[in-house]
Amino acid sequence: MENSYFNGISCPNEYVLALKDTLNVITGKWKLAIVTTLLFEKKRFSDIQRMIVGITPRMLSKELKELEMNGVVVRKVYDSTPVLVEYELTDSGKKLKHIIDTLVQWGLEHREQAIAAFAEAEA
Amino acid sequence: MENSYFNGISCPNEYVLALKDTLNVITGKWKLAIVTTLLFEKKRFSDIQRMIVGITPRMLSKELKELEMNGVVVRKVYDSTPVLVEYELTDSGKKLKHIIDTLVQWGLEHREQAIAAFAEAEA
DNA sequence: TATAGCAGTATACAAAAGGATACTGCTATA
DNA sequence: TATAGCAGTATCCTTTTGTATACTGCTATA
Numbered sequence: 564m565e566n567s568y569f570n571g572i573s574c575p576n577e578y579v580l581a582l583k584d585t586l587n588v589i590t591g592k593w594k595l596a597i598v599t600t601l602l603f604e605k606k607r608f609s610d611i612q613r614m615i616v617g618i619t620p621r622m623l624s625k626e627l628k629e630l631e632m633n634g635v636v637v638r639k640v641y642d643s644t645p646v647l648v649e650y651e652l653t654d655s656g657k658k659l660k661h662i663i664d665t666l667v668q669w670g671l672e673h674r675e676q677a678i679a680a681f682a683e684a685e686a
Numbered sequence: 687m688e689n690s691y692f693n694g695i696s697c698p699n700e701y702v703l704a705l706k707d708t709l710n711v712i713t714g715k716w717k718l719a720i721v722t723t724l725l726f727e728k729k730r731f732s733d734i735q736r737m738i739v740g741i742t743p744r745m746l747s748k749e750l751k752e753l754e755m756n757g758v759v760v761r762k763v764y765d766s767t768p769v770l771v772e773y774e775l776t777d778s779g780k781k782l783k784h785i786i787d788t789l790v791q792w793g794l795e796h797r798e799q800a801i802a803a804f805a806e807a808e809a
Numbered sequence: 810t811a812t813a814g815c816a817g818t819a820t821a822c823a824a825a826a827g828g829a830t831a832c833t834g835c836t837a838t839a
Numbered sequence: 840t841a842t843a844g845c846a847g848t849a850t851c852c853t854t855t856t857g858t859a860t861a862c863t864g865c866t867a868t869a
Contacts, residue, residue, distance in 0.1 A: 570723040570737045581793025582718070582786065589789075590713050592857070595705070600693040608816050614694035619858065624817060634799050645815065645866050655796040663705065665788045666712075670704025673778040676757050715827070731846050742828065747847060768836050768845065 588633050589662065593618055593626045598652065598659050601636065605651035635659065711756050712785065716741055716749045721775065721782050724759065728774035758782065 569579045589595055593615065600606060600614050612623055627650060630636040635656040641647040652659075692702045712718055716738065723729060723737050735746055750773060753759040758779040764770040775782075 570719050570739075572722065572726065572737075577794060577797070578790050581790045581797060583793075584797065585789040585793040586712075586718075589709075595709075596693050599695065603695065609814075612816095619860090620817060621819090621859090622857065625857095634796065648816065653799070655792075655799050658792060658795070662788055662792055665785055666708040667701050667704045669778075669781060669785055670706070670708040671700060672781070673757065674700070674704060674707065676776070676778055732844075735846095740828095742830090743847060744829090744849090745827065748827090771846065 584633075585662070588630070588635055588659070591626060591629070593622055594630065595659075595663060597623070597626055597630065598635065598656060599663065601650060601652045602657065602660055605639075605649045607647070607649055611650065630656070707756075708785070711753070711758055711782070714749060714752070716745055717753065718782075718786060720746070720749055720753065721758065721779060722786065724773060724775045725780065725783055728762075728772050730770070730772055734773065753779070 596615050596618070597611060600611055606614075608620075608623065608627075611627075612618060612620060615623070627636060627638070631638055634653055637651050637653055639649045639651060641649070719738050719741070720734060723734055729737075731743075731746065731750075734750075735741060735743060738746070750759060750761070754761055757776055760774050760776055762772045762774060764772070
């Protein structure tokens with residue numbers, strides 16, 4: 564396994580790429596919101612739009628395409644009339660729950676300390 | 687504990703805020719790079735700048751201020767001559783290692799599947 | 810036949826994030 | 840006394856990200 568230098572620290576190349584991949588998937592204003600609604604169950608475009616308050620169809624379309632490109636979501640088209648489209652998480656997508664939990668956990672543990680630090684920095 | 691609606695899903699208000707806090711800390715082009723270099727040991731401004739290839743002093747300064755505001759980093763000024771400034775992770779900051787590990791882990795597990803999905807979406 | 814819903818796209822714009830470059834005041838060292 | 844290093848700041852610009860608004864083609868239902 565080859566190593567690369569990330570911030571002067573030698574570490575496996577894959578680690579750096581893996582980190583970038585993950586960040587790619589979870590950053591973006593609506594990405595985690597979309598993933599969260601889909602964790603429950605697969606949904607249609609208009610369902611998602613209704614559940615996520617404030618999202619425009621343009622952004623929903625864009626984010627869904629990126630999630631699909633990244634293998635987090637699959638778009639299923641049923642050729643009924645009228646056409647039915649459903650968005651569903653892949654296995655990888657479902658595993659994002661663990662990441663979300665970890666992020667929430669850190670946030671909870673950190674919250675009080677952060678508030679204190681912020682108050683101090685303000686003063 | 688009060689609940690709020692996140693994407694139409696009822697969940698504790700704190701969870702949503704906690705998630706936002708964490709995302710605030712880890713998003714930004716250089717945030718995790720800075721945290722990673724500091725995980726090793728505390729460092730001076732110019733040390734960090736040397737280790738993170740490509741970062742400008744402007745961005746480093748900006749990101750460090752935000753990390754400090756968020757209680758992830760502490761800025762220590764020793765009034766020697768010339769003045770010595772050191773940046774160090776707080777306890778919360780050190781705990782970000784767990785998040786980074788989780789992100790890398792997901793990325794590694796996901797990588798092969800993602801590549802396949804991408805190839806398919808292209809075709 | 811008019812209306813509403815589905816699944817989006819198109820165009821234009823505003824805001825946020827990040828980059829390039831130059832500069833500051835300080836001091837230790839050659 | 841000139842130079843280099845420390846710890847940044849200031850100004851301007853480009854790129855990326857996200858918003859607003861209108862529109863498309865299709866079809867089921869009233």
